[in-house]
Amino acid sequence: MKEEILRIPINKEIDVLIARREIKSEAEREGFRWIDQTRIATAVSELTRNIIKHAYRGEVIVNKDDGGLEIICQDEGPGIPDVEQALERGYSTTNSLGIGLIGAKHLMDDFKIESNDSGTKITTYKKLK
Amino acid sequence: MARLTCMHLGEILVVPIQEELHDTAAEEAGEKIIREADNSNIKGVAIDISALDIVDSFLGRLLQKIACGLRAMGKEVILVGIQPEVAVALVELGLYLEDINTAFELDSALEKLREMINEDSK
Numbered sequence: 538m539k540e541e542i543l544r545i546p547i548n549k550e551i552d553v554l555i556a557r558r559e560i561k562s563e564a565e566r567e568g569f570r571w572i573d574q575t576r577i578a579t580a581v582s583e584l585t586r587n588i589i590k591h592a593y594r595g596e597v598i599v600n601k602d603d604g605g606l607e608i609i610c611q612d613e614g615p616g617i618p619d620v621e622q623a624l625e626r627g628y629s630t631t632n633s634l635g636i637g638l639i640g641a642k643h644l645m646d647d648f649k650i651e652s653n654d655s656g657t658k659i660t661t662y663k664k665l666k
Numbered sequence: 667m668a669r670l671t672c673m674h675l676g677e678i679l680v681v682p683i684q685e686e687l688h689d690t691a692a693e694e695a696g697e698k699i700i701r702e703a704d705n706s707n708i709k710g711v712a713i714d715i716s717a718l719d720i721v722d723s724f725l726g727r728l729l730q731k732i733a734c735g736l737r738a739m740g741k742e743v744i745l746v747g748i749q750p751e752v753a754v755a756l757v758e759l760g761l762y763l764e765d766i767n768t769a770f771e772l773d774s775a776l777e778k779l780r781e782m783i784n785e786d787s788k
Contacts, residue, residue, distance in 0.1 A: 550688035557720055558686075575720060575751035579759070582722040586689070636723045640759035 539607070543599035547588045547612075556597050557581045560608065563599060567606060569665060577606065577663050580644040583637035584610040584659055591615070591634060592657065605665040608645075611658040620650050670695050672702045677709040678779055680772070684717050689724055696732045703741050709786070710779040711736050714772060716747025726761040733766045742782040743767060746775040 543563060545556045561578035569577065581597060588595035592614020600607040617623050623635045624642070638659075642648040647662035673680040681699050703711050713729065715721065721729075733743040744767045748756070756763065767782070769775035 550690055554686050554688055561720070572751045572754055575755050576758070578720050579722050579755045582720060582724075583759075586722070586724060636727075636760070640723050643758045643760075644755065 539600050539602045541598060542601050543597075545597050546594070547585045547596055547610075548594045550589055553582055553585045553589060556585050560597070560599055564606060564663075567601060567665060569606075569663070573663060573666070576644040577608070580641040580661060581608060581610075583641040583644075584608075584661075587634055587637045588612045588614070591617075595656075605646075605663050608661045608663070609658065610661075611656065613656040616654045616657055617650065617652040620652055624650075670698050672699070674708070675776070677707060677783060678776060679703055679708045679711045680714065680776075681711065682714040682717065686718065686720070687725070692725055692728055696728055699732055700735055700739075703736055703739065708741060709783045710742035710744070712744050712746050712769075712772065712775045712779055714746040714775075715752075716749065716771070718752065719749055721748075721752045721756060723759050723761060726756055726759065726763070730761075730763065730766060742779055742786065744769050744775045744779050744782075746770075746772055 543559060545559060546552065547556060557578040560581050561574050564574040564577045585597055588610060592612035595610065595612025598609040623638055641661065645661040646664050649660045651658045671682065679702055683695065687695055699711065729745060733745065736743045746769050748768060767778065769778055
C-alpha cells in the first residue's frame with residue numbers, strides 16, 4: 538500500500554535545501570542506510586534545482602510503501618524538449634539540466650521522466666535494503 | 667549573504683564552510699574566497715567542507731571552479747574533509763574532483779599545503 542508522507546512546494550532556491558533536508562530525515566526514519574540517505578538527498582537536490590532553474594515552480598512528493606520511498610518531482614514548466622538527449626552524458630557535461638538528471642538517475646534505483654510542453658514529472662524510487 | 671569566516675594562518679587562508687548554502691549563497695561565498703585570497707601574503711587556501719553532508723553537482727562543480735580560479739592566481743588549494751557518503755555520491759554524479767588536492771583533515775591539509783608552497787618557492 539502506498540501512502541503519501543511529504544509534499545513540499547519548490548518555488549525558490551532555499552526550497553531545494555528544505556526539501557533535501559526533510560527528505561533525508563524521512564529516509565533516516567524509514568531505516569535507510571546512511572549512504573542511501575545521502576544518495577536520496579543528493580538526487581532530490583539535483584531534481585528540485587532543475588525545477589527552480591527551468592520551471593520556476595513545482596513540488597516534490599514523497600510516497601512510502603513496504604519496499605522503499607517513491608519521490609516525485611513535478612512542475613508546470615515548459616517541459617524537456619528531448620529527454621533522450623538530456624540524458625546523454627556527453628550532452629550533460631555542458632548542460633546543468635542533463636547533469637542533474639543523469640546524476641539523480643545514478644543515485645536512485647528507478648527513474649522515469651514524463652515531459653511535455655505543459656510540464657515535467659520525474660518519478661524515482663529507492664529500495665529499502 | 668551567508669556568513670563565511672576566513673582565517674589567516676600565516677601564508678594560508680583557511681575557509682570552513684560551516685552551513686549548507688543555496689546556489690546564490692554558494693556563488694557569493696566563492697567570490698568572497700577569491701577576493702580574500704587576492705593578497706600577496708596568501709600562498710595557499712584550505713577549504714574545509716567537513717560540515718557538509720550533502721554536496722550536489724552544482725556545489726561540486728563550483729568548488730572545482732573556485733580551485734581552478736585560485737590556482738590561476740598562483741595560490742595552492744586543498745579541499746579538506748569530504749565526508750565518505752559525500753565522496754560516494756560525488757563519484758556517482760560523475761564528479762571525480764581529479765584535479766583538486768584533497769586531505770582527510772585540517773592538520774594534514776595544512777602540512778600538505780606548506781609542502782606545496784615550499785616547493786613553489788624553490
